[in-house]
Amino acid sequence: IDGYITMNGGYCYVGDEIIYKSHIPAEDVQTIAHFCQANNYPSIFIGEYDASVCQPNDLLRYIFYEHLGVKEFPEESFEKAIQRDVYQITPFFNPEEEKEVLPLVDHCEFGRWHPAFVDITAIGNTKQNGIDEFIKRFGFKLEETMAFGDGGNDIGMLRHAGIGIAMGNANDEVKKVAKQVVSSVNEAISLLIPQE
Numbered sequence: 001i002d003g004y005i006t007m008n009g010g011y012c013y014v015g016d017e018i019i020y021k022s023h024i025p026a027e028d029v030q031t032i033a034h035f036c037q038a039n040n041y042p043s044i045f046i047g048e049y050d051a052s053v054c055q056p057n058d059l060l061r062y063i064f065y066e067h068l069g070v071k072e073f074p075e076e077s078f079e080k081a082i083q084r085d086v087y088q089i090t091p092f093f094n095p096e097e098e099k100e101v102l103p104l105v106d107h108c109e110f111g112r113w114h115p116a117f118v119d120i121t122a123i124g125n126t127k128q129n130g131i132d133e134f135i136k137r138f139g140f141k142l143e144e145t146m147a148f149g150d151g152g153n154d155i156g157m158l159r160h161a162g163i164g165i166a167m168g169n170a171n172d173e174v175k176k177v178a179k180q181v182v183s184s185v186n187e188a189i190s191l192l193i194p195q196e
Helices: 027-039 058-067 093-103 129-139 154-162 172-177 185-192
Strands: 004-006 011-014 015-022 041-044 051-054 090-092 108-115 119-123 146-149 161-168 179-184
Touching: 004 129, 004 179, 011 129, 015 129, 027 041, 027 051, 027 090, 051 179, 093 108, 108 154, 129 146, 129 154, 154 161, 154 172, 161 172
Parallel strands: 146 161, 161 179
Antiparallel strands: 004 011, 011 015, 041 051, 041 090, 090 119, 108 119
16 A cells, blocks of 8 residues: 545545645634534544544444444543644534534535544545545546545545445445445455456
């Protein structure tokens, strides 16, 4: 792997070289943090080198730690979580609750890939932008790119890439935008390896 598009496109790097980074403006971070704290929404805050969770609940623990197998985030207060540059916030609220916070922040992208939570990044920080940053860095063409995805936050990237491939576990909305649907990661990788 030559590089990584992380934080939904907010932080891209090749080896030790950071090729793109853009954090959420501090005023929007504060607004989201205050909204989540006031409404008792569990929230994950991701900085450049660390991540933390505020007021975790059983649903967050089940989805991230048990189902997704993510290493447990250190728990801290909202006040402490927002003391650094924040590249992604993942609050646990549903699509209806999301509509309440949308008008309060002007500089954010919302990407939902699970009904229980949403990923928030700064405007312009998308996975498709990450693809463009890699194109600039390596000098290849958009039509030479390939993207794999399985969640709603992958739809823009799958549409943008030269070839967008949806994983078999993806929902129908994701599969509709893909050029191809495969059943597993192994099947997807086999598409890249010439068969003898």
